[in-house]
Amino acid sequence: MRKIVLLVGILCLTTVGYAQSIDRVAACNKFNTFNNLVLEGGVKRADAQKQFRDVIKQIKASKETVEPKAKWIFPLKGYNYHAIGGNGDGYADKGYRYLDGNKHGAHPAHDIFINDKNQDCLDDRTNKPVDVLAIDDGTVVACSNEWEPSSNLRGGKFIWIYHPERNYFTYYAHNQSIVVKPGDEVQQGQKIAEVGRTGYNAYKKRSPTHLHFSTFRLVDDLPVPFNPYQQLKEAKTL
Structure with a gap:
């Protein structure tokens, strides 16, 4: 009898976990669609606030609360902060508004350069693509693996990741290719893309x-x- 009760308990937990996973993926796909609308412009502030509340609620409901890692993994495999443009002086967030979408001003980012003189998206030292890594555990909430040279989208192929333990987002843009999708849970140091020129x-x-x-x-x-x-x-560099 005890074994039957234990088995039922395990099945219930598995079912709940599966349902939460489905809810998380659905919420992230919905957010991804919403984020694409933001890039096109015209989204209302209240609608945006609701979308962020909803996706965060679903992600937190599907994950156990754990302590965040003490330090990040550097977002480019084989590189460190010396690859950051202008020793960090390129960061300028004044005037940035998320709701401005693709037309936003400012440059609230650091550009991290690879060794690629001939611009073939391969590291000149290894002749291989450079992996883009998740700086910490998180959930992919939006991304795009499609971009054409005729597009005016400035981020090209991009990824948004929400990190629930720290309650913030990271954004990775200009990728050559992306290997994750909305709803995916990623681990610190996991490959999510390859550096590109999109x-x-x-x-x-x-x-x-x-x-x-x-x-x-x-x-x-x-x-x-x-x-x-x-x-x-x-x-830390991997």
Whole structure:
């Protein structure tokens, strides 16, 4: 009898976990669609706030609360903070508004450059693509693996990840290819993409090959950028 009760308990927990996983994926897919609308412009503030509240609620409901890792993993495999453009001076968040979408001003990000003089998206030292890594555990809430040179989308192929233990988002742009999708749970240091040259300005010859990396906290249920330079300096290289 005890074994039957135990088995029923395990089945119930499995069913609940599966249902929560389905809810998380559905919420992330809904958010992904919403984020695409933001890029096109015209989304109302109240609608955006609701979308952020909903997706965070579903993600937190499907995960156990754990202590965040002490330090990040640097977002480019084989690189460290010395690859950040301008020793961090390229970060400028004044005037940024998430709801401005693709037309937003400012540059609330650090561009992290790879060794790629001939701009073929391969590291000149290894002749291989450079992996983009998740800086910490999280859930992919939005991404795009489609981009054409005729597009005016500045981020190109991008990824948004929500990190529930820290309650903030990370954004990775200009990727050559993406290996995750909305709803995926990722582990710290996991490969999520390969560095590329996608995006309206990143595609042009004048732009060296780089990862555009941003971090955001929620203020009044909307993302507000913060400068992650110190965390990047202290991050571990894989």
